[in-house]
Amino acid sequence: MLPIKNILNTSILLLCLYFATPATQAYSKDNTGALYNKAKAEFNKNEYNSSLSAFLKYIQAQEQMKSHDTIRLTDAYYNVGGIYSLYSDYAQALEIYKKGYSLSVDAGNSEMQFKFLNNMVGASCEIGDINYAEYTNNKIRQLKGINRGKIAYFYCFNKGFIAGNRKDDSTKALWMKKVLNIVDKYKLPEEMKIYAYSEIYQCYENKGNLTEALVYLHKYDSLAHVTNHAFLYVDCYKGLMRIYTKMGDKERALHYQSEYFRYADSLLNLNEFSKIKTNYQTNEKKRTTNTINNLERTNSQQQAMLLMLVMIVVIAVLAVVVVYRQRQKLHTANVELFRRNSELLEAERRYRMSMERKEHKTTSDGAEEHDDKAATATGHDDLLQKILLVMEDEETFCNPYFNLQTLARMTESNTNYVSQTINSTFGKNFRSFVNEYRIKVAMKRMMDNEHYGNYSIQGISESVGYKSASNFIAAFKKMTGMTPSLYQKISKSSI
Known part of the structure; x- marks a missing residue:
C-alpha cells in the first residue's frame, strides 16, 4: 500500500x-x-x-x-x-x-x-x-x-x-x-x-x-x-x-x-x-555553486583590479606631485637665471655708459695728451677700438648679411687681422663674438614688451640677424641656459 x-x-x-x-x-x-x-x-x-x-x-x-x-x-x-x-x-x-x-x-x-x-x-x-x-x-x-x-x-x-x-x-x-x-x-x-x-x-x-x-x-x-x-x-x-x-x-x-x-x-x-x-x-x-564560484572569482578579479587601479592612481598622484615640484624648482631656477641675465645686461649697460662718460671727460680735459697717446698706440689697440665702435651699432651687426668681411671693411683692415684681434682679446671666434652681441640684443628686445611683446621667436631671431630660428635657439640657450620661448614667457610674467 x-x-x-x-x-x-x-x-x-x-x-x-x-x-x-x-x-x-x-x-x-x-x-x-x-x-x-x-x-x-x-x-x-x-x-x-x-x-x-x-x-x-x-x-x-x-x-x-x-x-x-x-x-x-x-x-x-x-x-x-x-x-x-x-x-x-x-x-x-x-x-x-x-x-x-x-x-x-x-x-x-x-x-x-x-x-x-x-x-x-x-x-x-x-x-x-x-x-x-x-x-x-x-x-x-x-x-x-x-x-x-x-x-x-x-x-x-x-x-x-x-x-x-x-x-x-x-x-x-x-x-x-x-x-x-x-x-x-x-x-x-x-x-x-x-x-x-x-x-x-x-x-x-x-x-x-x-x-x-x-x-x-x-x-x-x-x-x-x-x-x-x-x-x-x-x-x-x-x-x-x-x-x-x-x-x-x-x-x-x-x-x-x-x-x-x-x-x-x-x-x-x-x-x-x-x-x-x-x-x-x-x-x-x-x-548554483558554479554561479557562486563565478561570482566569487569575478569579485576577486574586480577587487584585484580595484587594488591595481588604486595603486595606479596613487602612483599617478605621486608622479604628478613629483613632476609639479620639479617644475616648480625648474621654474624657480629659470626665473633666477633670467634675473641674473637681466642683471648682467643692466650691469653691462651701466658700465658702457660709465666708460663713455670717462672717455668724454678724458677727451675734454686733455685732448692734446690723448692725441699724443693715440699717435703712439699700437695697430692692435687701434683695430680693437674700431671693432668695438662698429659693434656699438645694433643695426649693423643685426643685419643678416653682416660677416667677417663686412667688419674688416668697416675697420679698414683685413679679415685675418680682425679675426686674430677678436680671438686674442675675447678668446672666441668671430661667429661666437657676433652671436653674443646679437643674443644680448634679443634678450633686451624680449624684455621690451611694449615694442616687441607681440613678436614670435621667429620674429625676434630675424630682427637680430638670424636667418635660421633653430640656430638662434641653440645660440640663445648656450649663452643664457634657457630657451628663448621660456625667457620670453618669464619676461612677460615678471612685468
Whole structure:
C-alpha cells in the first residue's frame, strides 16, 4: 500500500490537465525540442515520472541558452509543477509555478499567467500560506484578455478551496455550488464541473452526510471516465473506498480499494520520483555553486583590479606631485637665471655708459695728451677700438648679411687681422663674438614688451640677424641656459 495523500485536495492537478498545451511536431534546430516532445508524450500517457525527467532536462537546457522558446518553457514549468503536486510536493510546485509566472509576465502572456496564478492558489493553500493564496486569487480578477466566465469560475473555485483550508466546509460548499452554476451560465465545458464535484463530496463527508457525499462522488466518477485521466480515478476511487467503508458496505469498499491500488501503483512510483527530483536538485545545486564560484572569482578579479587601479592612481598622484615640484624648482631656477641675465645686461649697460662718460671727460680735459697717446698706440689697440665702435651699432651687426668681411671693411683692415684681434682679446671666434652681441640684443628686445611683446621667436631671431630660428635657439640657450620661448614667457610674467 502506497502512503499517498489525497492528491486531489487541490485544484492544481485538475487545472494542469485542463490547460495542458498540446505537443507540436516541428521545433527549432536545437535538440531541446526532442526532450519537450518526449515529455509531453509521456505526460499524455500518464507516465508522469518519465515525463518529469524529460521536462526537467528540457528546462535545464533552456535555462542555459541565451534565448528561450518562451511558450514551451512556460508550458514545461506548468506541467512540472503539476507533477510535483501529484506527489504532494507543493512547496517545490509553488517555486516552479512562480518561475513560470514570472516568465509569462515578461512575455506578456496573460493566458499562461492565468494558469499559473490558479495553481499558485492551490499550492499556497497546501503549504498553509492562506494569505498568499488570497493575494494570488485577487490578482486573477485583474487579468485582461481572459474569458470572463473562466475568471468567474476559477475565482469562485479558489475562494471555496481557500475556505476549505480554513476548515469552513459550509462556505466551501457554497462557493463550489456557485462554480457549478457558472459552468451553466457561461456555457463552459461540462467536464469542468468535475473540479467542483471533487471538493463538494468532501464537504458532505466531513459533515457526516455520506449519502449526499456519495451522490457527488458518482458524478465525479462519471466525468472522470469522460476525461480519462488516471490520477482522477485514483482520487475518485479512494473517496468511494472511504465512503463505502464508513457506510459498512464492505463488498463495494473492497472493490474500490482494489481499483484504487491498481491505478495508484501504476501512476505513482515514489522511488523513481525521488530519484528524478534528487537528480534535478543536484544539478540545480551544481549550477548554483558554479554561479557562486563565478561570482566569487569575478569579485576577486574586480577587487584585484580595484587594488591595481588604486595603486595606479596613487602612483599617478605621486608622479604628478613629483613632476609639479620639479617644475616648480625648474621654474624657480629659470626665473633666477633670467634675473641674473637681466642683471648682467643692466650691469653691462651701466658700465658702457660709465666708460663713455670717462672717455668724454678724458677727451675734454686733455685732448692734446690723448692725441699724443693715440699717435703712439699700437695697430692692435687701434683695430680693437674700431671693432668695438662698429659693434656699438645694433643695426649693423643685426643685419643678416653682416660677416667677417663686412667688419674688416668697416675697420679698414683685413679679415685675418680682425679675426686674430677678436680671438686674442675675447678668446672666441668671430661667429661666437657676433652671436653674443646679437643674443644680448634679443634678450633686451624680449624684455621690451611694449615694442616687441607681440613678436614670435621667429620674429625676434630675424630682427637680430638670424636667418635660421633653430640656430638662434641653440645660440640663445648656450649663452643664457634657457630657451628663448621660456625667457620670453618669464619676461612677460615678471612685468
